[in-house]
Amino acid sequence: MSALGMLSIVTMMLALLLILIRLVQGPSDFDRLLAAETLTLGLIGLLMLRASTSDDRFYVDAALGLALFSFVGAVVLARYLGRGADDE
Amino acid sequence: MSEVVIQALEVSADVLALAGAVFFLISAIGLLRLPDIFCRIHAPTKAATLGVILLGLSSVLRSLGEGNLVWLEDLVIILFLFLTVPVSSQELASAASRRRSRQTDDENSLENH
Numbered sequence: 001m002s003a004l005g006m007l008s009i010v011t012m013m014l015a016l017l018l019i020l021i022r023l024v025q026g027p028s029d030f031d032r033l034l035a036a037e038t039l040t041l042g043l044i045g046l047l048m049l050r051a052s053t054s055d056d057r058f059y060v061d062a063a064l065g066l067a068l069f070s071f072v073g074a075v076v077l078a079r080y081l082g083r084g085a086d087d088e
Numbered sequence: 089m090s091e092v093v094i095q096a097l098e099v100s101a102d103v104l105a106l107a108g109a110v111f112f113l114i115s116a117i118g119l120l121r122l123p124d125i126f127c128r129i130h131a132p133t134k135a136a137t138l139g140v141i142l143l144g145l146s147s148v149l150r151s152l153g154e155g156n157l158v159w160l161e162d163l164v165i166i167l168f169l170f171l172t173v174p175v176s177s178q179e180l181a182s183a184a185s186r187r188r189s190r191q192t193d194d195e196n197s198l199e200n201h
Contacts, residue, residue, distance in 0.1 A: 008143075015117075030187075044140055052101070082187055
């Protein structure tokens with residue numbers, strides 16, 4: 001792997017660490033949900049990077065599955081958290 | 089493909105990957121430092137999506153250079169993220185604003201009584 005590829009993987013992992021801090025301390029439920037969603041986004045990017053810089057091509061399938069399912073989970077959780085007495 | 093083209097694809101894939109990672113890092117810093125939830129939604133929906141799309145494009149270029157078909161799947165991921173990230177963050181923002189308006193309504197009714 002080239003030095004630039006290594007540097008971008010390290011940068012992505014640093015970003016995921018910062019998002020993890022927000023996930024742990026985030027004051028409201030919405031902050032945690034947003035951090036989890038961004039964490040999934042970062043994982044998708046990291047998996048695509050890993051698939052292209054190494055010989056293991058199947059990592060990109062994991063990224064595709066993560067992209068498909070995280071959307072459903074995020075929308076359903078946001079609806080659940082935002083439900084009110086007026087729309088039941 | 090000639091050797092020069094493959095070399096150029098490799099170098100541009102490396103540069104795109106680094107740019108995407110830097111954009112993602114900026115959005116993570118924004119998520120950590122912005123003051124409230126409505127500001128924080130703004131950071132990952134734009135900068136992080138751009139970062140991940142750049143990472144996917146670098147993967148596309150690299151697999152084109154190596155001559156395999158992984159780039160098709162990368163393009164599908166990019167298209168899907170481009171369609172779904174705005175929808176889910178819009179859903180999150182409307183849920184957060186609905187809860188906030190409900191809380192301020194409660195406070196107003198407490199003050200009136």
